[in-house]
Amino acid sequence: MKSFKELGVGPQFIQALEENNITAPTEIQEKAIPFLMTEERDFIGQAQTGTGKTAAYGLPMLHKINPDVKQIQALVISPTRELTQQINKQLFRFTKYAEKKIFTEAVYGGEKIDVQIARLRRPTHIVVSTPGRLIDLLERNAINLEQVKTVVLDEADEMLSMGFKADVDKILAYTNSKKSRTWLFSATIPNALKEIIDEFMDDDAERLVVSNEKIVAKGIAHQYAVVDINDKFDVAVRFLKAQGDKRGIVFCRTKAGAQALAKQLYSKNIQAEAIHGDLGQRDRDRVMRLFKSKRLQVLVATDISARGIDVDNLAYVLHYQLPDQFEYYTHRSGRTARAGKKGFSLAFVAPSELGKIDELEEGLHISFEKVDLRQ
Structure with missing residues (x-):
């Protein structure tokens, strides 16, 4: 090199x-x-x-x-x-x-x-x-x-x-x-x-x-949990509360989904707000100021709205919904483990989506660890 x-x-x-x-x-x-x-x-x-x-x-x-x-x-x-x-x-x-x-x-x-x-x-x-x-x-x-x-x-x-x-x-x-x-x-x-x-x-x-190999940051631990769709929100609440003061980003595929999830999390006393394409610039700036100043624990984002988010010391990324494309997974996961630090990327998958984990492993040359988030 x-x-x-x-x-x-x-x-x-x-x-x-x-x-x-x-x-x-x-x-x-x-x-x-x-x-x-x-x-x-x-x-x-x-x-x-x-x-x-x-x-x-x-x-x-x-x-x-x-x-x-x-x-x-x-x-x-x-x-x-x-x-x-x-x-x-x-x-x-x-x-x-x-x-x-x-x-x-x-x-x-x-x-x-x-x-x-x-x-x-x-x-x-x-x-x-x-x-x-x-x-x-x-x-x-x-x-x-x-x-x-x-x-x-x-x-x-x-x-x-x-x-x-x-x-x-x-x-x-x-x-x-x-x-x-x-x-x-x-x-x-x-x-x-x-x-x-x-x-x-x-x-x-x-x-x-440029090949897809070696593009995912080395400091990221990739994990997945099998979660039924009816249990997903409750599992997410338990997971996020278990993170304490650690900050992270939760990814959804749609603007409506991100907004709804942020409101639901807030109702469970989790300091969460959403960032998506329909948010005005003043509100986007406000949310990012809160997140960067550590007054906000969780940022709920869509793939497009997260382009350009650069926040130090994020402990984790949660894929509440798996992305549609490989490069979206790379971009999402890359929000953590920046500047040589460690972090983990956790994906919620329904039993019918297990094949996508295999595809991500093969396509991005990474390995996933299965974790159990049941009570």
Whole structure:
């Protein structure tokens, strides 16, 4: 395995990486960074969530920024507000020791657009945005992308599954007219994404596929409990109360399910609140402040709403409902055992779902331990 220095990353960025406990490149970083640093072609990187994609594109992108040009030179599009905020924070951390300041700005729905327009009047080199908010800014002529040379689509398949294809088409039609290079990162390449690749990306675009192996954090203990659907809530209450002051995230598949479960848990004196796509930005920020400040014990989340959640010292993840896709399990479980710490990921499964545990073990190269949560 090569070091970040051997990949061509400058010492000012390496110092910031080490400060954030990023010392050895992941597979996608090792393969993508040298290409993105030196080539001026489009790029397609297929890798699951949790493989280090932000650094894989972020470090080359930062190297290409000219701090003396006080205009937007790079654009990152991501599907959710939380992921947009996380990417922005990560890029900010990477630039801590840069010789000249590189300014990034996050824009997303749920915050007053006038506030964001005012921020964009300041010198800005990189903008991280959700698709809908970027379209709003372009239609108001409130953002200048004339000097953008790098466009990153992060979690591209999620953007399409959330209904953003028309917005992505508009954005790429605009940036392609400015001769920008496009870097696309996605866990899967569904047909709708193939259409975007065929229409907006060069035929000679570099393609990289990273295997599913070794993408789940090593510090996670994977467990499952067989629970009948009629007993699931009562078992969850016992389990969560047994955790005491430890904090964790409980995952549901739907917004309605997350909201209902949070209310039910609260009625049992468990400090729980839900975060999902229908929650306004002010309420989302309030819930996350409570959770990060440890005034909230349990966060009940959907897969999409949890994109970008980065909270230290979470003891566990509970899959109240199993996810539909392998990469969702990886993303969910990765909320615990961060920064070298230990944690566990517990899945509730009905007797009819036991085959899914076998599929997860085989597909993600992990082992599950069966636990008994009966009284």
